[in-house]
Amino acid sequence: MGLSLKGLSKSYSNIQKNQSLEVLHSLDLDVETGSFVSLIGPSGCGKSTICNLLAGIEIPDSGEILLDGEAIQGTSGNFGYMPQKDLLLPWRTLIDNVLIGCEILHREKRKAQVEAKEWLNQFGLSPFSEYYPHQLSGGMRQRGALLRTILFGKKTLLLDEPFGALDALTRQEMQRWLLSIWNRTRHTVLLITHDIDEAILLSDKVIVLSQRPTRIIHEFEIPFPHPRDPDELLLSSVALDFKRQLLHLLIP
Amino acid sequence: MVITSAQVPLWLLPTPTHILKAFWETRQLIWMHTLTTLMETTMGFALAVIFSLITSGVMVLSPWLKRLLYPFLIISQTVPLIAVAPLLILWLGYGLLPKIIIVVIVCYFPVTISLIEGLELSDPDLLNLLRSMGASRWQMFYIVRWPHALPSLFAGLKIAATYSVMGAVIAEWLGSSAGLGVYLTRSSHSFLTDRVFAAIFTITALSFLYYALITILTRLALPWMHNKKRDSLE
Ligand SMILES: Nc1ncnc2c1ncn2[C@@H]1O[C@H](COP(=O)(O)OP(=O)(O)O)[C@@H](O)[C@H]1O
Ligand SMILES: [Mg+2]
Numbered sequence: 110m111g112l113s114l115k116g117l118s119k120s121y122s123n124i125q126k127n128q129s130l131e132v133l134h135s136l137d138l139d140v141e142t143g144s145f146v147s148l149i150g151p152s153g154c155g156k157s158t159i160c161n162l163l164a165g166i167e168i169p170d171s172g173e174i175l176l177d178g179e180a181i182q183g184t185s186g187n188f189g190y191m192p193q194k195d196l197l198l199p200w201r202t203l204i205d206n207v208l209i210g211c212e213i214l215h216r217e218k219r220k221a222q223v224e225a226k227e228w229l230n231q232f233g234l235s236p237f238s239e240y241y242p243h244q245l246s247g248g249m250r251q252r253g254a255l256l257r258t259i260l261f262g263k264k265t266l267l268l269d270e271p272f273g274a275l276d277a278l279t280r281q282e283m284q285r286w287l288l289s290i291w292n293r294t295r296h297t298v299l300l301i302t303h304d305i306d307e308a309i310l311l312s313d314k315v316i317v318l319s320q321r322p323t324r325i326i327h328e329f330e331i332p333f334p335h336p337r338d339p340d341e342l343l344l345s346s347v348a349l350d351f352k353r354q355l356l357h358l359l360i361p
Numbered sequence: 362m363v364i365t366s367a368q369v370p371l372w373l374l375p376t377p378t379h380i381l382k383a384f385w386e387t388r389q390l391i392w393m394h395t396l397t398t399l400m401e402t403t404m405g406f407a408l409a410v411i412f413s414l415i416t417s418g419v420m421v422l423s424p425w426l427k428r429l430l431y432p433f434l435i436i437s438q439t440v441p442l443i444a445v446a447p448l449l450i451l452w453l454g455y456g457l458l459p460k461i462i463i464v465v466i467v468c469y470f471p472v473t474i475s476l477i478e479g480l481e482l483s484d485p486d487l488l489n490l491l492r493s494m495g496a497s498r499w500q501m502f503y504i505v506r507w508p509h510a511l512p513s514l515f516a517g518l519k520i521a522a523t524y525s526v527m528g529a530v531i532a533e534w535l536g537s538s539a540g541l542g543v544y545l546t547r548s549s550h551s552f553l554t555d556r557v558f559a560a561i562f563t564i565t566a567l568s569f570l571y572y573a574l575i576t577i578l579t580r581l582a583l584p585w586m587h588n589k590k591r592d593s594l595e
Contacts, residue, residue, distance in 0.1 A: 164493035186495025196490050200508045200585045209504065213496045241585045261494060 110177055111297060112140040112163075112265055117172035117182075119158055132158045134322035135172065140265075142177075145291060145298045147308040149359065150318030156301045157192075159323075160269045163299070164190040176265070186214075189258040189296075193270040195250040197242040203253050204229065204238040210261030225260060232256055232290075248279045255287070265297040273303065284310055285339050292336045305355050309348050310339055317358050327358055375555035383555035384562070390544065391563055397539040398567065401457055401532075402525040405464020406571075409521065412465065413472040421480040421506065422498065438470040442531070450536040460532040460540070467528035468521035475517025479510025512586065515579040522571035530564055541567070 117136045122129040132155040140146045148156050161167040163174060165185025174182040181187050189210075197206045204225055211221035229235045232252050242250055251271060258266055271287075272280040284307050291298065291311070302308050308315045315329040329351060333342055342348055375383075384391065416434075420427035442463065449459035482488060482505065491501050533542025541564055548556035580587055 161489070164489075165495070166489045166492050184495075185493050188493070190490070190493040192486060192490065194486060196487055198487070198505065198508065200511070200583070209491075210494055212504070213491065213494045213500055243585075 111142040112299070113175045114138040115173040115175065117162065117174065118170045119162060119167065120170060131322045136323060138316065138325065140297060140299055142297050143295050144313045145300065145311055146314045146316065147300045147302055147312040148316050148318060149302055149305065149308050149355070150323065151320055151359065152303065154318050154320055155323040156318065157269055160190065160267050160301060163188055163267055187263060189261045189263045189266040191254055191258040191266065191268045191271050193273045195242070195254040197250055197253055199242055202239045202241055203234060203245065206242065207253060207257040207260050209257060228256055228260065247275055248283060251275060251283060259294070266299070268298060268300045270301050270303065272307070280304070287311065288337060288339065305352055306343055309351050310337070310343060315355070317355065373554065375558060379555040380558045383553070384559040387556060387559065391559065394539055394541045394544040395563060395567065398526070398529050398533065398541045401460040401529040401540065402464055402571070405461045405529065406468050406521060406525045408461065409465045409468035410472055410518070412469055413476055417473050417476040417480060420477060422502065434470065434473055437466055442466065446532050446535045455536060455538045460529050460537065463532040464525050464528045467524045471520040471524065472514070472517045475513045476510055479513030480506045482506065482509055511583055515575065515582065518575050519572060522575050523568045526564060526568040526571065
């Protein structure tokens with residue numbers, strides 16, 4: 110059970126140059142239900158492409174995407190999808206932004222609002238629920254974007270470099286915070302990142318990808334039990350050893 | 362003062378007092394003509410906006426129809442108004458209808474162009490996010506495209522509002538029985554230059570009024586653009 114990609118291939122054709130770019134070539138990948146898996150790989154290797162295929166924004170040339178045994182390739186609305194940009198709508202207040210998913214799914218508005226308010230409270234965003242995105246800091250907007258993703262109500266989340274645009278300190282803060290949220294919700298998560306510490310801190314499994322066409326170079330099981338203590342974990346010799354190996358694979 | 366002391370004849374350049382006097386003496390006449398112009402501009406403006414909404418909506422939702430209709434949009438702007446207006450007056454008479462049509466032609470272009478530009482997002486990521494949630498075309502339209510288009514729509518409305526008065530006055534000037542354009546030509550033909558100035562001021566005031574109205578509407582419709590309560594943050 111869970112999410113599995115079987116023989117997934119995707120090329121982009123460039124009409125002007127009349128050539129095609131093979132991004133994914135028969136990729137296999139498994140994410141167990143309730144686990145936190147990170148994909149890490151060089152820029153431009155096709156990580157976002159994998160996300161877009163899962164999210165139903167792109168259609169694979171061949172291969173299957175199975176979610177709990179059901180083929181879902183080419184369909185959308187199966188995952189909570191969070192891209193790197195927060196993409197909060199500037200004309201909506203924070204609370205109306207996080208409720209977009211409920212609106213699209215025609216869920217009952219009153220109930221959704223009550224639920225959203227509880228979550229805003231947990232995310233430390235209650236005082237800002239009536240603020241517009243431009244009035245919020247980068248970290249707050251990113252938390253808002255994650256809340257929008259969670260409130261879409263799917264048990265699997267696709268996070269495509271969610272903290273990539275934040276400054277280093279805010280990013281660390283957000284990683285710790287995501288860890289604490291995940292401890293409570295235990296979503297199945299596929300996280301795309303280029304931050305080695307982030308991958309080790311959050312994941313049960315780290316998958317290292319190659320240059321295009323993307324293959325899996327290596328998989329690391331990260332054996333630390335949950336809940337994790339970020340400071341202790343990242344400075345432990347086991348974590349440092351993972352870090353060394355990952356660096357070696359990514360910067361040969 | 363400069364005018365009186367420089368001995369310029371009054372029919373060439375009247376003094377401000379003369380203009381005010383002309384304004385006061387013909388106030389009822391001006392008011393009557395203003396009402397006609399107001400009627401033409403408001404009707405024409407409203408019709409142009411309605412047409413714009415329909416056609417831009419259709420063009421954005423269907424690229425095929427856009428390819429079909431876009432040339433007509435350009436043509437509506439390249440046809441010389443000064444040549445079309447007399448024809449319309451010839452066919453439709455001295456009444457309101459030809460003026461309203463001219464105002465529609467003048468306003469339609471800026472509103473439609475800015476609306477289409479706003480509806481076609483430059484950033485596809487927003488639409489992709491909604492697509493990932495399984496949103497329908499219609500949902501993408503009213504959740505993302507429409508609100509995204511509002512600032513640019515209002516910018517177009519501001520341009521159209523000022524054009525509309527000008528369009529109406531020119532149309533009246535080419536043949537009409539009432540309206541500020543008529544007052545203007547009659548006054549100028551009789552060398553009543555003080556009245557010409559009174560007309561110019563009225564026309565300017567009318568354009569300004571429209572502009573102010575649209576500005577107020579913009580503030581009401583786009584609260585997020587004016588809400589700057591950042592102080593408590595960061
Ligand atoms: N819609 C597209 N059309 C053509 N080429 C694309 C498209 N999307 C991505 N690519 C190309 O595919 C490759 C992988 O992109 P992406 O998945 O975004 O990489 P990343 O691993 O950095 O997220 C890049 O070389 C990119 O230029
Ligand atoms: Mg990417």
